[in-house]
Amino acid sequence: MSGDRSEPLRPRDPRRLGDYELIGRLGEGGMGTVYLARDKSGVQVAVKMIRADLAHDEEFRGRFRSEVARARQVPPFCTAEVVDADPDAEHPYLVVEYVEGPTLQQVVDEKGPLTGHGHGASHNPANGHRAQDIPLKFLLGILSDLKRAHLLRSQRGAEGGYWLARPAGEIALADVIRAIDGPLANVHDTSLATLAYPGPAEQLREVWMAVRTSLRSVLEVVTLADLANGELPARVQALAQEYEADVRTYQA
DSSP states (O other), X not given: OOOTTOBOOXXXXXXXXXXXXXXXXXXXXXXXXXXXXXXXTSOEEEEEEXXXXXXXXXXXXXXXXXXXXXHHHSOTTTSXXXXXXXXXXXXXXXXXXXXXXXXXXXXXXXXXXXXXXXXXXXXXXXXXXXXXXXXXXXXXXXXXXXXXXXXEEEEOSTTOEEEESSOGGXXXXXXXXXXXXXXXXXXXXXXXXXXXXXXXXXXXXHHHHHHHHOHHHHHTTOBHHHXXXXXXXXXXXXXXXXXXXXXXXXXX
């Protein structure tokens, strides 16, 4: 990200807040200043630091703690996701994801008033968790993992949702597993006798059959596009057939 919307830090601005390196100013309001910053891994975030005179007001600190708690409860597809916060620091601050893009005024000037029509390729988890019978909190946790791995992007508001950060054909199952569960060596086995997946994920049963034969060679080549299209690579299909031929292993 370029951070073109930020202004240079001023002489009295801090250079660090907690684990975050401040690299520019994004704005200033009645409560404090919002900075563009980098975390330890180099990812850009927005840091809101409370004004010094308010930081010494215990009643205000209490309200700020409440603000942080409420912000953490808002689903990340509705607003910038809360990354970190320290309401008890000498300079209290709130860290949220940095969403690079034009200002609201620039969008309205260019495209006119916003409508209620969303992006055709984006998906709102508030609907998705019901369709897949997945607890919303659990689904949001997975989406956050995928965002941190740069496999998903998101947009806030009524037109918001999640979409793939790059074409489905370029995202291997290995990428998804690493983002959620860590190294491929952590993948746990399970009995396949009654294993089944609904909808577009139906092909995953054959994927796990092949995994028992060759873990890495399968997960590195099967992409999200393969699952969506219902067409697995020939080598994966062959491994799945090889597994099915071994009845004793299949029933294990």
